[in-house]
Amino acid sequence: MSDNANKISTSRRQLLKGLGLASLFPAISACAATGSSQASAGRVVVIGGGFGGATAAKYIKRGNPAIDVTLVEPNKTFYTCPFSNLVLAGEHQLESIGHNYDELKQVYGVKVVHALAQDIDPVAHRVSLSDGQTLQYDKLLMSPGIDMRWNAIEGYDEAAAELAPHAWKAGPQTLLLRQQLEAMQDGETFIMSVPGNPFRCPPGPYERASLVAHYFKKHKPRSKILILDAKDNFSKQGLFTAGWQAEYGDMIEWVGLSNDGRVVRVDAARREVETEFGTRHQAAALNVIPPQKAGFIAERAGVTDQTGWVPVNPVTFESTLVKDIYVVGDATVAAPMPKSGFAANAQGKVAASAIVAALAGVNPLEPVWANTCYSLINPDYGISVAGVYKVQDNQIIDVEGAGGLSAADASDSVRKAEAAYAVGWYNAITQDTWGTRS
Amino acid sequence: MTRSILLHKRGLHKLLLATFFASAASLAQAEEFSPAQVQLLAAACANCHGTDGKLADAIPAIAGRPVMVLEAQLQAFKQGLQPNTTVMDRIAKGYTDAELSALANHFANVDKH
Numbered sequence: 439m440s441d442n443a444n445k446i447s448t449s450r451r452q453l454l455k456g457l458g459l460a461s462l463f464p465a466i467s468a469c470a471a472t473g474s475s476q477a478s479a480g481r482v483v484v485i486g487g488g489f490g491g492a493t494a495a496k497y498i499k500r501g502n503p504a505i506d507v508t509l510v511e512p513n514k515t516f517y518t519c520p521f522s523n524l525v526l527a528g529e530h531q532l533e534s535i536g537h538n539y540d541e542l543k544q545v546y547g548v549k550v551v552h553a554l555a556q557d558i559d560p561v562a563h564r565v566s567l568s569d570g571q572t573l574q575y576d577k578l579l580m581s582p583g584i585d586m587r588w589n590a591i592e593g594y595d596e597a598a599a600e601l602a603p604h605a606w607k608a609g610p611q612t613l614l615l616r617q618q619l620e621a622m623q624d625g626e627t628f629i630m631s632v633p634g635n636p637f638r639c640p641p642g643p644y645e646r647a648s649l650v651a652h653y654f655k656k657h658k659p660r661s662k663i664l665i666l667d668a669k670d671n672f673s674k675q676g677l678f679t680a681g682w683q684a685e686y687g688d689m690i691e692w693v694g695l696s697n698d699g700r701v702v703r704v705d706a707a708r709r710e711v712e713t714e715f716g717t718r719h720q721a722a723a724l725n726v727i728p729p730q731k732a733g734f735i736a737e738r739a740g741v742t743d744q745t746g747w748v749p750v751n752p753v754t755f756e757s758t759l760v761k762d763i764y765v766v767g768d769a770t771v772a773a774p775m776p777k778s779g780f781a782a783n784a785q786g787k788v789a790a791s792a793i794v795a796a797l798a799g800v801n802p803l804e805p806v807w808a809n810t811c812y813s814l815i816n817p818d819y820g821i822s823v824a825g826v827y828k829v830q831d832n833q834i835i836d837v838e839g840a841g842g843l844s845a846a847d848a849s850d851s852v853r854k855a856e857a858a859y860a861v862g863w864y865n866a867i868t869q870d871t872w873g874t875r876s
Numbered sequence: 877m878t879r880s881i882l883l884h885k886r887g888l889h890k891l892l893l894a895t896f897f898a899s900a901a902s903l904a905q906a907e908e909f910s911p912a913q914v915q916l917l918a919a920a921c922a923n924c925h926g927t928d929g930k931l932a933d934a935i936p937a938i939a940g941r942p943v944m945v946l947e948a949q950l951q952a953f954k955q956g957l958q959p960n961t962t963v964m965d966r967i968a969k970g971y972t973d974a975e976l977s978a979l980a981n982h983f984a985n986v987d988k989h
């Protein structure tokens with residue numbers, strides 16, 4: 439006990455002396471900044487209130503409550519893509535995947551502005567918002583998510599997405615696709631068009647097919663699911679394929695790139711798609727997940743490269759193109775880390791720590807990230823892929839010997855435990871990000 | 877089945893003992909990292925265990941548990957001695973022994989409330 443007390447006081451002294459970051463202690467960082475008499479230790483604007491942005495805002499405040507943090511997010515409720523496939527399957531209501539910003543405001547003292555960030559002046563360090571406000575920053579952190587590449591597939595634009603939803607941003611699009619699935623007659627076909635890499639949530643389309651199959655099995659047992667894919671391999675492919683076979687027989691058909699799986703044209707009004715070699719497929723419900731790029735504000739800030747994504751310094755997640763702008767989440771080039779909510783949260787913490795360090799004038803810490811992506815074959819059958827990542831020679835690397843897939847021969851009880859852990863994970867990450875739970 | 881459980885228990889027992897004798901060494905190892913560095917390492921655990929490891933749900937809370945139990949459990953995951961594990965065996969293998977010790981120390985010292 440006294441050893442511990444000694445250890446802490448020694449460490450604290452060292453920290454104060456060496457780093458000036460006493461506030462990294464939870465006992466101190468638990469105090470909200472509101473009402474604090476300390477002078478501002480810097481101004482940070484965070485754009486985007488999803489997994490990356492909300493986490494970063496919270497962890498900057500935990501790191502140093504004296505930093506002034508303003509979060510800019512147009513929506514008062516954020517709907518998560520994780521578990522939106524359960525909403526599609528009718529297992530969850532949309533409200534159960536909605537999260538708000540009360541904890542960030544009330545517990546951590548983050549200022550939250552519900553407006554859209556429209557432009558950034560990286561020289562003047564200014565963000566202009568849709569409500570006419572201009573925010574000044576010392577450090578800007580953005581977690582802009584993805585935008586669809588409209589018309590990358592002929593005929594698939596914003597208007598077409600109202601007829602053939604992408605449902606790749608959760609919310610109204612999720613409900614629209616749910617309505618279409620509900621309106622299907624037994625025996626009709628649901629078609630999904632899936633893009634090539636990279637895209638948000640690599641296992642997501644295949645979990646979606648699984649959970650829609652779970653719904654069909656109960657309510658439309660003669661219906662089929664056709665996945666038209668612009669690639670030849672996909673995340674957790676062996677585990678998904680085995681799960682589909684075991685749970686749904688031949689209900690799900692997957693057609694890869696080499697077998698003419700790439701959709702090149704969409705007629706949303708007819709719910710018809712055409713593949714590369716001219717085959718036409720008609721669906722009763724059509725889900726087009728189009729190719730993607732970093733959210734538009736990243737382009738406005740000048741942090742995207744020719745790929746449409748954002749290159750970053752792997753130690754800090756600061757843009758390699760524009761100083762004082764940090765970018766996390768799906769918008770970044772962070773392979774081998776996937777574009778997942780889990781990764782965005784993990785990157786948000788690393789960038790938050792780097793910003794706290796930079797504002798204190800000290801060097802950034804050594805980052806370590808973990809990622810686990812659970813997918814549900816059905817609500818009692820879970821599979822996962824995990825990874826641990828570090829930086830070596832200025833590259834993010836997959837730590838050798840760690841991570842990997844659920845065992846192919848796992849028992850039913852392990853599959854069931856993974857499904858329960860998927861729910862546990864969702865509750866934990868949403869608590870860690872927004873302080874709210876489903 | 878019984879046999880593998882026995883083996884597993886014996887393995888964990890050995891680890892607990894080993895951890896007991898190594899605990900002084902572990903504390904020394906943990907000192908290799910600055911408190912800020914340990915905070916950042918530990919932040920990665922919150923994605924599944926909640927902020928500060930306090931969320932008790934399908935996935936157990938880790939805050940405030942005895943350091944020896946946490947470290948033995950992490951080592952059991954790393955060494956593949958914990959049967960029917962979901963992901964922690966795959967994750968623990970990505971951390972050095974010193975990192976796992978530092979994490980065990982960190983979470984043992986978090987007030988669970």
